[in-house]
Amino acid sequence: MLPDKRRKEIVRKVNESDRVTVEELTEAFGVSGATIRRDLASLAEDGLIERFHGGALPAPDHNGSEGRVQDDVKNPSGKQAIAERAVEELEDGDAVFFDTGQTAMEVAKAIPDSVSLLVATNSPETAFELRESCGEVKVVGDSLRPTSDALVGPSGESYLKKTNFDLVFLETDAIHDDGSLSVSNEDEARIKSLLVDGGHRVILVADGSKLGKQSFREFATIDDIDIFITDVALDEEMRDVFERADVRMIDNQLVVS
Incomplete structure (x- = not known):
């Protein structure tokens, strides 16, 4: 799987599960922990997820888009x-x-x-x-x-x-x-x-x-x-x-x- 596609799938999994670990992602994608950690660092920098030690959470107020958190007000x-x-x-x-x-x-x-x-x-x-x-x-x-x-x-x-x-x-x-x-x-x-x-x-x-x-x-x-x-x-x-x-x-x- 290409890195861009894998990262999109990681975002999807994080938002569906509310919380995923590096171990879970390495098993799901068949890549090393170092690769997953680089993916998470890149996604966190883009504002698509929130990192914690050993895994990732959805970005605050994530609205399901592939881009940065939207500025429009929910509710x-x-x-x-x-x-x-x-x-x-x-x-x-x-x-x-x-x-x-x-x-x-x-x-x-x-x-x-x-x-x-x-x-x-x-x-x-x-x-x-x-x-x-x-x-x-x-x-x-x-x-x-x-x-x-x-x-x-x-x-x-x-x-x-x-x-x-x-x-x-x-x-x-x-x-x-x-x-x-x-x-x-x-x-x-x-x-x-x-x-x-x-x-x-x-x-x-x-x-x-x-x-x-x-x-x-x-x-x-x-x-x-x-x-x-x-x-x-x-x-x-x-x-x-x-x-x-x-x-x-x-x-x-x-x-x-």
Whole structure:
């Protein structure tokens, strides 16, 4: 099998299985572990997969295309509904951090003119949006990850260890039934863990696609969250998980046209 075809097949297997190991891929394609590791390095650089030690995961928000993660927003009406409710939690003069992600980006777009905020983010795209409504923006992080456009790195982590925020709008790749919150990358997990520690109030903004899932690296649990805003109506089992953690739930935030 030619290398390009093999790599396309690797992407397909990763997205179908959610997680594959180098050992599984060497057996499937009959090539060496070194060859598979080179394939994974190339695919990760192109943003088609997410590597971890010994294997690969789907790239965050992968949409099934052969190219880089698309810029269009999945579930725009759900994310906009979450955002419109989330900005009701803002108060004039708040220091606010906006996590990287499409839903937090929608929150930034929905900031009302009536509030003046001190804002920070580790998303360059969100920073440009915040500049329009808030003026000066603190951009946190060292290097830009190609698959999620999140800024990560030691200087960003150092900044967050010394900084407190009135509000943090937090995103996650997955909300497991046991209450754990996880993402596919360790660098992003460290940033998110520090955001949870440094937020006076942490507001988790996540649409229904994140519920009942688990990703590679846990960074917090819902016990660390104060408010959860989502577009769908929570089922009884998931509602009970949040109630036990004493999290204020704001669900079923659907846009009515």
